Amino acid sequence: MARQPRQAMIAGNWKMHGTIAEACSLASALRSRLASAPADREVVVAPPFTALAAVGEALRGSAIALCAQNVHWETKGAFTGEVSPAMLAEVGCRWVIAGHSERRQLFGETDAGVNRRARGALEAGLRPIVCVGETLAERDAGRCFEVIERQTRAALLDLGSADIQALCIAYEPVWAIGTGRTATPGQAEEVHAVLRRIVAELAGKEISDHLRILYGGSVKPDNIDSLMAEPDVDGALVGGASLEAESFARIVEFRR
């Protein structure tokens, strides 16, 4: 089957790494290193909240887009520790991550919360990267597809077609995150194909054919090419390997 014309996307999730100075230095290095990268792929970085504004400045005028690692759904109010969609848009974010497994596992994020965050982001014109992924225990118990389906349907609940068109889904198996144990291209493809079928049921085939589904979990320069060779793998959400300009750049420069 011919590959659908979906623009590849490589996103770097810097997690809780980087003072403002460190983040700006990484952003500047990436900017110059990627100046000659192929223009057919979208590049996104997600620094910590405190560095967003400064990194936004460092990337101004470049093709690298800014992403936040989380977002609240309300526009303002008594929500200590949270950041509103408008605040993120103001510092130049175009993307936000919603439902990262570290939020789910370590900070009690629920399926319903992920849906609220995605909806709040979309209402403010931000584009969510909605994360789903099973734990090792769930996979070993044969529950991978059931978990993925539950998380996806919950995250996209009540979203209209235009909203689903604006977002990306990232499949990040929890057992592959930060472990060096990448899903095989076949394992990633199998889940991505299921995700695309679920979105086709929710929003129609046209939208699901255009939906970008990223893989995340120990993506490195030496495994990106084989992952991107799979027909339903449209990009990557990269943690550790996004913290060095050279390794992230090589991932951006994947070859199919």
Ligand code: 13P
């Ligand atoms: P690693 O690439 O460090 O495994 O992290 C993946 C991830 O969680 C990206 O959001």
